[in-house]
Amino acid sequence: MAYVDRGFNSGGGRISPTSAEFARAGIQNDCTLRPARHPQHSVLFYEGDKAERVYELDEGVVMLFKLLPDGRRQVVEILNAGSVFGLSAGEVYDCSAESLTPVKVSTLDRNSLETSPSLQRHVTRCLLSQLETLHDHAVLLGRKSAMERVSTFLMRLVPNRGGFGCVGPTEEAGEDSRSVTLHMTRQEIADYLGLTIETVSRVISEMKRKGLICIDRQDQIRIVNICRVCQMTGMH
Amino acid sequence: MAYVDRGFNSGGGRISPTSAEFARAGIQNDCTLRPARHPQHSVLFYEGDKAERVYELDEGVVMLFKLLPDGRRQVVEILNAGSVFGLSAGEVYDCSAESLTPVKVSTLDRNSLETSPSLQRHVTRCLLSQLETLHDHAVLLGRKSAMERVSTFLMRLVPNRGGFGCVGPTEEAGEDSRSVTLHMTRQEIADYLGLTIETVSRVISEMKRKGLICIDRQDQIRIVNICRVCQMTGMH
DNA sequence: CGACGGCTTGAGGCGCTTCAAGTGCGGTGG
DNA sequence: CCACCGCACTTGAAGCGCCTCAAGCCGTCG
Known part of the structure; x- marks a missing residue:
């Protein structure tokens, strides 16, 4: 777990009009x-x-x-x-x-x-x-199982779904799927969800086996059926 | 787990000069x-x-x-x-x-x-x-053991100890002890620490057996040696 | 190609949960 | 005054979910 040095002092330019x-x-x-x-x-x-x-x-x-x-x-x-x-x-x-x-x-x-x-x-x-x-x-962290934690984590990456304002499956007939980018390694996900890297990996594998998700790239996951994953978050 | 009705509308008096x-x-x-x-x-x-x-x-x-x-x-x-x-x-x-x-x-x-x-x-x-x-x-919730959670919880109730500004054992020769009031049932503590009521009870019993604490009343615990309990929080 | 890092998979163990009694204490009533 | 009850807490036994440890796999890069 070696962390990169703080790469500071890089380009202290002027403010751009559209920024902060x-x-x-x-x-x-x-x-x-x-x-x-x-x-x-x-x-x-x-x-x-x-x-x-x-x-x-x-x-x-x-x-x-x-x-x-x-x-x-x-x-x-x-x-x-x-x-x-x-x-x-x-x-x-x-x-x-x-x-x-x-x-x-x-x-x-x-x-x-x-x-x-x-x-x-x-x-x-x-x-x-x-x-x-x-x-x-x-x-x-206090009350959810490993499967619920990972499902919740994935749902967090899907906009407009899972919360109070969940729009539900889109009207269009067909799949309710969506690809999300994690931006995190398995270790970082584990440290976020209060699990070990092995448990995160196992849960993701199980979701893949069940056909809930597809692994496009290491940090790119396609949620095949959003509603089914949402059902596993413990919040429904 | 029945929760009490909201006992509202009780005395909407005027503000007292020393209050909020x-x-x-x-x-x-x-x-x-x-x-x-x-x-x-x-x-x-x-x-x-x-x-x-x-x-x-x-x-x-x-x-x-x-x-x-x-x-x-x-x-x-x-x-x-x-x-x-x-x-x-x-x-x-x-x-x-x-x-x-x-x-x-x-x-x-x-x-x-x-x-x-x-x-x-x-x-x-x-x-x-x-x-x-x-x-x-x-x-x-994410990373501590049951013993560490309960110890951390108890230390939270002792002012000026355990944090950055910990004053350490008081200069006075003698015991480094202190009595704290929980204001919570075992169930509430469990739900705060992400444990079950049985685990909380068992950990408290073990701390009592080890002589770290005394149970004065159900919700009144005397920490016999603050430093020793602090050592078990996982933060030292 | 071989080495490396990140990820996956397996086997076994441990810590916490679950389920089920048992205890202790304050309150009520005979 | 003491028996009884209810409730919160404690304790025990068994099980399970996640962790630990250890290989193995896979894509990347020199």
């Missing part, structure tokens, strides 16, 4: 704003680092994780574009952040956060959505 | 603020209810929980005085709230939240602290 919410909030102060790109598997910060900067993810996927001293890892959040992270209640980051894909992030000095009410609102909205996701994830 | 942060924030609008008391085991709202009001806990302890359709329950948060809850990213509450002790809560209309910047800051601070707690809890 940070920009939309009207904060364009030279020293506080630095949109930057980082390759896959860059560590943006480590748990315990001084929490001086706040991040907004403009493009790509980032995971937040925590380590126990004996090496056990728990991935606590998977963040998509639009998420704000790196905000801490204390002086230091409470978890580490690593990019799962190439990413584009904007950062902001922690102190300048409080200057903009519209930015405050945006941050609050992000935090609330993260809170709900973490509540759901607590249910997954 | 909501008040300190300068929001004293008659229709938006209603400090109220509720007995132990009152359900303040249910998952799925329209999220019209935001709560602040002035006194007592509240738990937030979610249920799966087959009855499995996960307690997702335990909240102490000062916490804000009932804020939702969507239209409805994402979990249910029940008092573990008699409580005093202030409520605020959801819409009036955005009017006060100082209140915004207070809410953000609360959300951040809840986020960190949920991160820690994800590690507990």
Whole structure:
């Protein structure tokens, strides 16, 4: 489990007009704003680092994780574009952040956060959505079986399905299928779902055997029948 | 698992000068603020209810929980005085709230939240602290053994110990012990820690047998040697 | 081609759950 | 005052699901 060095200081260019919410909030102060790109598997910060900067993810996927001293890892959040992270209640980051894909992030000095009410609102909205996701994830980690965890994980990657606003199988006669990209290794999925890599692999194999999914590529899964997978999440 | 009816409409009195942060924030609008008391085991709202009001806990302890359709329950948060809850990213509450002790809560209309910047800051601070707690809890649920979970739970009830700012055993020669009140049944603890009631009971019995704790009353545990219990949390 | 890394598969073991009694304690009533 | 009841908790025995350890497989790259 060797993690890549933080690939920082890469291209501290000027803000692009279409990029961050940070920009939309009207904060364009030279020293506080630095949109930057980082390759896959860059560590943006480590748990315990001084929490001086706040991040907004403009493009790509980032995971937040925590380590126990004996090496056990728990991935606590998977963040998509639009998420704000790196905000801490204390002086230091409470978890580490690593990019799962190439990413584009904007950062902001922690102190300048409080200057903009519209930015405050945006941050609050992000935090609330993260809170709900973490509540759901607590249910997954505390109460679901391995099969339910993997099914829930896969359903999370299908937009507009599985939640309250589930649109159901599309009207079109025919299959209710969809291909999703994981952006994560089996080990990362295991550490997110509170399982071992072997269990994740076994469950995925079983779903394949049952005809619920097809493995197009290692990190590209075709869900053959979305409704059937959704039924296995424990939420129906 | 029968849950008590929501004992609402009890005493919608006027605000007391020493009570909520909501008040300190300068929001004293008659229709938006209603400090109220509720007995132990009152359900303040249910998952799925329209999220019209935001709560602040002035006194007592509240738990937030979610249920799966087959009855499995996960307690997702335990909240102490000062916490804000009932804020939702969507239209409805994402979990249910029940008092573990008699409580005093202030409520605020959801819409009036955005009017006060100082209140915004207070809410953000609360959300951040809840986020960190949920991160820690994800590690507990995903990666810790039963013994580690119970030890972590007990240490959470000891102020100033176990965290970064742990003061260590007090200088005073003698025992490093402390009595804590759980405010929860074994079933509630189990549903919080992602275990069964039997496992929680067995682990507590084993800790008692090892001389780590004494059971004063059912919900009152004396931690005989705090450092030794802390050592079992998996975080050292 | 061979080496490497990520993934899969198998066999066995352990930790927690399940199911089923048993215990202890506070409250009620004879 | 004590017998009885109910409820929460404890304890035991058996089973199962996931973990551990160990090979084996497969695609990629030098």
